[in-house]
Amino acid sequence: QQQVKQSPQSLIVQKGGISIINCAYENTAFDYFPWYQQFPGKGPALLIAIRPDVSEKKEGRFTISFNKSAKQFSLHIMDSQPGDSATYFCAATLYNFNKFYFGSGTKLNVKP
Amino acid sequence: EAGVTQFPSHSVIEKGQTVTLRCDPISGHDNLYWYRRVMGKEIKFLLHFVKESKQDESGMPNNRFLAERTGGTYSTLKVQPAELEDSGVYFCASSPQGGNTEAFFGQGTRLTVV
Numbered sequence: 537q538q539q540v541k542q543s544p545q546s547l548i549v550q551k552g553g554i555s556i557i558n559c560a561y562e563n564t565a566f567d568y569f570p571w572y573q574q575f576p577g578k579g580p581a582l583l584i585a586i587r588p589d590v591s592e593k594k595e596g597r598f599t600i601s602f603n604k605s606a607k608q609f610s611l612h613i614m615d616s617q618p619g620d621s622a623t624y625f626c627a628a629t630l631y632n633f634n635k636f637y638f639g640s641g642t643k644l645n646v647k648p
Numbered sequence: 649e650a651g652v653t654q655f656p657s658h659s660v661i662e663k664g665q666t667v668t669l670r671c672d673p674i675s676g677h678d679n680l681y682w683y684r685r686v687m688g689k690e691i692k693f694l695l696h697f698v699k700e701s702k703q704d705e706s707g708m709p710n711n712r713f714l715a716e717r718t719g720g721t722y723s724t725l726k727v728q729p730a731e732l733e734d735s736g737v738y739f740c741a742s743s744p745q746g747g748n749t750e751a752f753f754g755q756g757t758r759l760t761v762v
Contacts, residue, residue, distance in 0.1 A: 634749075
């Protein structure tokens with residue numbers, strides 16, 4: 537059973553637009569939700585993360601929205617740029633652990 | 649500072665052969681993790697070392713997979729004999745001792761079993 541479900545599988549956005557990727561999780565014990573960004577030929581790299589005691593976290597153009605009651609969280613990329621084109625993975629785990637349950641990934645293509 | 653390094657970057661082997669993947673974590677990182685992504689699916693946890701000890705190997709698919717971490721430094725993941733369904737990208741990650749520490753991923757090894 538997949539613990540974290542991610543959508544969409546792929547996303548095309550025009551430069552300057554907003555990219556939105558959604559994830560839903562099963563285990564209510566999860567208390568740490570990171571997003572990873574992966575460029576071709578590279579490993580996933582931590583982009584931004586949130587804990588469930590807050591509903592939103594913003595770092596520059598990247599924002600995580602978190603809905604604990606719905607067991608959902610999403611990544612918003614404002615003013616999307618071609619350099620943001622990458623595969624994005626949401627994940628969930630127990631805080632202080634790095635045994636992540638990943639979503640299946642979203643391939644984002646930002647067109648100039 | 650060097651990041652997590654994995655060797656080889658790509659490997660193509662025939663079904664039934666043996667393959668050994670290697671991971672060099674960031675120096676001083678006690679925690680080492682292996683993950684695998686199969687063909688567009690989610691990245692799945694395989695196992696976790698703390699220094700040279702296996703802390704959690706609940707994600708290992710079967711006994712054809714053997715992971716070791718010599719002296720708490722680099723780690724190897726051996727697949728013997730390889731099957732078609734073992735194809736995928738194998739990622740290694742490392743993190744320092746202690747909680748709430750970022751895990752750094754290597755670039756992955758793409759394994760293709762034909």
